[in-house]
Amino acid sequence: MLSEFDLIKQYFVRPARAAKAQLGIGDDCALLGLAPGRSFAISSDMLVEGRHFFAGEDPYRLGHKSLAVNLSDLAAMGAQPAGFTLALALPAADRDWLAGFSAGLFALADAHDCELIGGDTTKGPLNICITVFGEVAQGQALRRDAAQPGDDIWVSGTLGDARLALAGLRGEVALAPEAQQLAGTRLHLPTPRVALGRLLAERGLARAAIDISDGLVGDLGHILERSGVGATIDIDALPAGPALAMSPAAQDVTLRRACTAAGGDDYELCFTAAPAQRAAILAAGAACGTPVTRVGRIDASPGLQLTDGQGAPLELRLAGFDHFGTGK
Amino acid sequence: MLSEFDLIKQYFVRPARAAKAQLGIGDDCALLGLAPGRSFAISSDMLVEGRHFFAGEDPYRLGHKSLAVNLSDLAAMGAQPAGFTLALALPAADRDWLAGFSAGLFALADAHDCELIGGDTTKGPLNICITVFGEVAQGQALRRDAAQPGDDIWVSGTLGDARLALAGLRGEVALAPEAQQLAGTRLHLPTPRVALGRLLAERGLARAAIDISDGLVGDLGHILERSGVGATIDIDALPAGPALAMSPAAQDVTLRRACTAAGGDDYELCFTAAPAQRAAILAAGAACGTPVTRVGRIDASPGLQLTDGQGAPLELRLAGFDHFGTGK
Structure with missing residues (x-):
């Protein structure tokens, strides 16, 4: 024994x-x-x-x-x-x-x-x-309470594949074996964005940051609440994961948006930064091999507004994951 | 909800x-x-x-x-x-x-x-x-690997009441309600010896230390192993808890020794110290209201020897608690 x-x-x-x-x-x-x-x-x-x-x-x-x-x-x-x-x-x-x-x-x-x-x-x-x-x-940590109106909102890597993998495992969508395999890697073997986070902090590029564990909408909501600000996100600008991009099932726009905007378990970073930092942030992403995508802006007035690719407001019910609530 | x-x-x-x-x-x-x-x-x-x-x-x-x-x-x-x-x-x-x-x-x-x-x-x-x-x-922490031959071995407070309470709850012994209540306080509301530990470290009084969570014999064994030494413990010098002292059931010497020497969950400190520190250690105990008792010595040769009050060697099978073994 x-x-x-x-x-x-x-x-x-x-x-x-x-x-x-x-x-x-x-x-x-x-x-x-x-x-x-x-x-x-x-x-x-x-x-x-x-x-x-x-x-x-x-x-x-x-x-x-x-x-x-x-x-x-x-x-x-x-x-x-x-x-x-x-x-x-x-x-x-x-x-x-x-x-x-x-x-x-x-x-x-x-x-x-x-x-x-x-x-x-x-x-x-x-x-x-x-x-x-x-x-x-001291003083360099990326806190949730540091977002300012006018900041860009960025996400690292891609979103939605972890949630897609879960949907496949649960039988909510029919996925080809290769798509399930590809998406499953994101769900089971997530890549923490340590190098990117360090560069953003050490070079003073980002203001607020959070990791996306419960879905972008829910996690960004924590930044908004702690910083006393609102935000507008272009939901169609969210960088979809490769399995989501290749999967016929994900041509359903509702499913794709649900996965990228509210899917959990991606462990990408969502961060805010002054527009003056755009070039430096792209350079930091390139330096550590992690793509970064600008997906919205911080607003002075509270609330999270989602828009489509044409800038038209969307009404979506996309809740973050709550371990004691009804969940997703 | x-x-x-x-x-x-x-x-x-x-x-x-x-x-x-x-x-x-x-x-x-x-x-x-x-x-x-x-x-x-x-x-x-x-x-x-x-x-x-x-x-x-x-x-x-x-x-x-x-x-x-x-x-x-x-x-x-x-x-x-x-x-x-x-x-x-x-x-x-x-x-x-x-x-x-x-x-x-x-x-x-x-x-x-x-x-x-x-x-x-x-x-x-x-x-x-x-x-x-x-x-x-830095340099003041009380480590398990610092015991030296010739050191005194001390314990804080009293031992055995937590194990006695467990024995009562399990029906292994019949305890009067007052004894069960008294012993139960030790089992359920243990007192961490924070002030004593700090004084022993800050004043440089103790060498090695461990807290007694799995029983004195097992926990002292970790000090002996890490320090590459042995020890002799006078089992009848171990300070029995008040419930153990007052309980008729504990007049059984085997039960009393098992509780004090191998009973877990007491959360007292066991520590070693040079004999020159005896007076200072008693003073430190008094300063923080925690009695301390000298119960044995560290030996150069490996192994833990238990003796009775007359110094005669005892052969006892007293194992510490192991979460994946057979337990006690």
């Missing part, structure tokens, strides 16, 4: 590396220092089986996604990943599952030089809770 | 206080700074219904205990609490439960000036994951 301590030792304690932590796994606490003039950005996300992922989800993908959603929060602050803790409730200590999960987790962690510094393992219904720590220079 | 955002706003966002965080709840990340020469001590604990607490546990006590076990990890490093994140999976958004849980949580948090800076809420089997942040001067 695999004990709790053996489990941690075999799957989560790794050979000595160039450690950022002054003290890592194996004590009551980890110890982490911070250079003068910098702050820690800290975020926690909890993933529950049947809620955030299907029962029986591939453990490699789950390891990746569990960390990705947290790194995405760091990206949205413009912070550089430093380390994370992992608390894990498992129904059983299954070696295959643990090997897959830790491989997916560490592949992404290593790509971002983000060190596992501690955590907890216990028996229970499958639950993965990661708390991530990043560093950001 | 109570939405996720309303739930957070009503029960977890509090009126502005003298905040330690540069940015608290409501953004992608919280921001926390650190004074020069200091480090963050970081620990995560996950509590699962049916594993760490009984189904239907009183929510006030659960709020208290969820934070207490984390503060106890800070205490064992000698760190000063600064803030924490809370990730919460709930089967339903029950107002009475949330009111009780948040009241218990914040009563303890306020007593230690430890601020809730962020987190996550979702639907799922009840699971509470807290990550806590404390501050400690």
Whole structure:
């Protein structure tokens, strides 16, 4: 039988590396220092089986996604990943599952030089809770409350494929296997936009930012509320993901708009910036290989107005995801 | 229906206080700074219904205990609490439960000036994951790997009452209602020894330390392993809790020893220190109102030897708690 301590030792304690932590796994606490003039950005996300992922989800993908959603929060602050803790409730200590999960987790962690510094393992219904720590220079963090009227609204990458994949899995749309596969990569192996977030913060290009986990409309709504502003979004300017673009089912404009404007799980960044920064923002996107698209503007008067490609107002009911509401 | 955002706003966002965080709840990340020469001590604990607490546990006590076990990890490093994140999976958004849980949580948090800076809420089997942040001067943290041969071994407070309460609840022993009540306070409302841990670290009195969550024998074993030393413990010198001391059932020496030496959930500190520090350690205990008792010594040769009050070696099978093993 695999004990709790053996489990941690075999799957989560790794050979000595160039450690950022002054003290890592194996004590009551980890110890982490911070250079003068910098702050820690800290975020926690909890993933529950049947809620955030299907029962029986591939453990490699789950390891990746569990960390990705947290790194995405760091990206949205413009912070550089430093380390994370992992608390894990498992129904059983299954070696295959643990090997897959830790491989997916560490592949992404290593790509971002983000060190596992501690955590907890216990028996229970499958639950993965990661708390991530990043560093950001004081005053440079991209906050939700910093949008100003006249700002452009931008999104990184493409939107809608993660929601399309979910629709396919649920049988809400009929997708060709290649489209399901392509879209599924976005749903299961999201790419946190860490490099873009850092450039936007370090170069002082963006004002407010948020990551799109619950859908653009809902997440942008948090920026609007915290900044006391409104916005107009050209819904047909939203950059659709490749699976959405290629799929016959997505020629239905209502489905396409629902996926790009309100689909969750894309983990792109939505950010606002002064119009004077347009060229510099395009350059930052190019520098880190992440396309950026201008999709609207911040208004002084409250409310989110959606328009079509011709600028005509649309009335759409597109709610963000609410874990205790009726959901989408 | 109570939405996720309303739930957070009503029960977890509090009126502005003298905040330690540069940015608290409501953004992608919280921001926390650190004074020069200091480090963050970081620990995560996950509590699962049916594993760490009984189904239907009183929510006030659960709020208290969820934070207490984390503060106890800070205490064992000698760190000063600064803030924490809370990730919460709930089967339903029950107002009475949330009111009780948040009241218990914040009563303890306020007593230690430890601020809730962020987190996550979702639907799922009840699971509470807290990550806590404390501050400690660089080089002063009480690590598990610092014990030296010849050190005294000390424990704070008293041991065994939490395990006795569990034995009573499980029907393993028959306890009078007053004894069950008294012991239950230790099980359900543990007191993290934050002030003692800080004094031991700041005054440079202790070398190694750990908090006793899984039983003294198992937890001290971690210090021995990490420090590459052994120890001798006088099992009859272990300070028994008041319920254990008063209960007729605990006149059974085997039960008493099992509770004090291997009972979990007491959240006392076990620490090692040079014999030259004895008077200063007693003074530190007195200064913060926490009794401290010398119970053994660190040996150069590996292994943990238990002796009785007369110094005769005992052969006891007392395992620490293992979440994936057979348990105790």
